[in-house]
Amino acid sequence: MKRQNIINLIIVLFIGFATTVIASSIEPGSEQDPVVTKSYVDNQINELKKLVGTNNTGTNAEITKFTFEPININKNVQIIGKEGTEIIVRSGTTKAITVIKDGIENGLQDITDGVDIKKDKTVPLNHLIIIPRNDGRGIKFTSDGYIMIRGEYEVR
Secondary structure, eight states, X not given: OHHHHHHHHHHHHHHHHHHHHHHHTSOTTSSSSOOOOHHHHHHHHHHHHHHTTBOTTSXXXXXXXXXXXXXXXXXXXXXXXXXXXXXXXXXXXXXXXXEEETTEEEOEEETTTTEXXXXXXXXXXXXXXXXXXXXXXXEEESSOEEEEEESOEEEO
């Protein structure tokens, strides 16, 4: 048993030494370890900033809210989200508004539980709900309540 411990120690030391030698042999500025200038990084950040607020066609899109907006909602009011709208129901009771396309029901995406919420099912409190498309999906309040919402939406 003692001999096995010594062999294991030698193997660990060899691996550590080999890793150090390989890492120290990489030349700074080479393809394996490129050196970049501050101006290059600043240019890349500026290019990324230009892309923020663009749609998948590369054209400028309207930039919507980046933070959640708390809203008090009355009973029987519907919130219809646009593509990418995020909703968190904080209080009250709500039912899912879904759509049927080609015979298949497309529900609300409950990111918290990883499930699809179907028509007229209760939307759980404090769950992140995402509206995937601009096709009329949303929530209907069956009592007064509050939501937090980020993105574009329509109140009906």
